Amino acid sequence: MTQTEPPIRLFIAPVTPLQQNCTVVWCTKTNKAAIIDPGGDLDPILEEIKARGLTVEKIWITHGHADHAGGAAELKERTGVSIEGPHEDDQFWIDNIPSMGQRYGIANMRSFTTDRWLKDGDTVTLGETTWDVIHCPGHTPGHVIFYHAPSQFAQVGDVLFAGSIGRTDFPRGNHADLIHSITQKLWPLGDVRFVPGHGPMSSFHQERLGNPFVGDRVVGKTAPNVQGPG
Ligand SMILES: [Zn+2]
Numbered sequence: 179m180t181q182t183e184p185p186i187r188l189f190i191a192p193v194t195p196l197q198q199n200c201t202v203v204w205c206t207k208t209n210k211a212a213i214i215d216p217g218g219d220l221d222p223i224l225e226e227i228k229a230r231g232l233t234v235e236k237i238w239i240t241h242g243h244a245d246h247a248g249g250a251a252e253l254k255e256r257t258g259v260s261i262e263g264p265h266e267d268d269q270f271w272i273d274n275i276p277s278m279g280q281r282y283g284i285a286n287m288r289s290f291t292t293d294r295w296l297k298d299g300d301t302v303t304l305g306e307t308t309w310d311v312i313h314c315p316g317h318t319p320g321h322v323i324f325y326h327a328p329s330q331f332a333q334v335g336d337v338l339f340a341g342s343i344g345r346t347d348f349p350r351g352n353h354a355d356l357i358h359s360i361t362q363k364l365w366p367l368g369d370v371r372f373v374p375g376h377g378p379m380s381s382f383h384q385e386r387l388g389n390p391f392v393g394d395r396v397v398g399k400t401a402p403n404v405q406g407p408g
C-alpha cells in the first residue's frame with residue numbers, strides 16, 4: 179500500500195491574550211502557505227514557517243475583529259504578500275481594530291487595507307490548491323470562512339466552535355443570520371473537520387450531534403443528514 183501525501187497540512191498558533199487560533203495552512207506540493215487570521219504575535223509563527231521550509235503566499239482574513247486581523251498590516255509589510263478577505267461589510271470592524279486592541283490591552287493592533295474583498299462563492303488559491311469562500315454573516319456582517327473541499331477541511335473563524343457558536347451581541351451582529359449561516363451553508367457541506375477561531379478543533383458531524391446551539395436536536399434536521407466517520 180502506498181501512502182499518499184494529503185494535499186494540505188496545517189499548524190495552529192494561538193495568538194493574543196484572547197488565544198485566537200491563527201492557522202497556517204499549506205499546499206504540500208509547493209510548500210506555499212497561507213496565514214489565516216494573524217491577530218498578532220507574529221515572530222514565533224514566522225519562525226515556525228521558516229523551520230518547516232514553507233513560503234508565505236497569502237494572508238487570509240475571516241473577519242475584521244482585532245484578535246483575528248490586528249497583525250495583518252505588519253505581516254503584509256514583513257512578507258510582501260497580499261491580504262484576501264474578509265467581506266466588505268466588515269470595513270467598520272477593520273477601522274475599529276486599533277481601539278478594540280486598546281480595549282483588550284493588546285499593543286500594536288493596526289487597521290489594514292485588503293487587496294481583495296471576498297464574497298460568497300469566490301475561490302482563493304494557495305499553491306496548487308483551490309479553496310471555496312463562504313460568506314457566513316451573524317457574528318460580524320462580513321465574516322467569511324475558507325473551505326478546502328477535497329480535504330473536507332475549513333477554517334471557520336468565530337462562526338462555530340466546539341460546543342458553541344460566535345457571539346452576536348456586537349454592533350451589527352445577528353443571531354438569526356448566524357444560525358442560518360451554520361445550518362444552511364455549513365451543514366450541507368457534509369462532515370467537515372474545522373479549526374474554529376478559539377479552542378479545539380471539531381467537525382460538523384460532532385457539532386450536529388451535540389452542539390447546544392445548532393445541534394440537530396435543537397434546530398431540527400435542516401440539512402441532509404450526514405453519516406460521519408464514527
Ligand atoms: Zn470575532
Ligand SMILES: [Zn+2]
Nearest residue numbers: 198245336375
Ligand atoms: Zn475571535
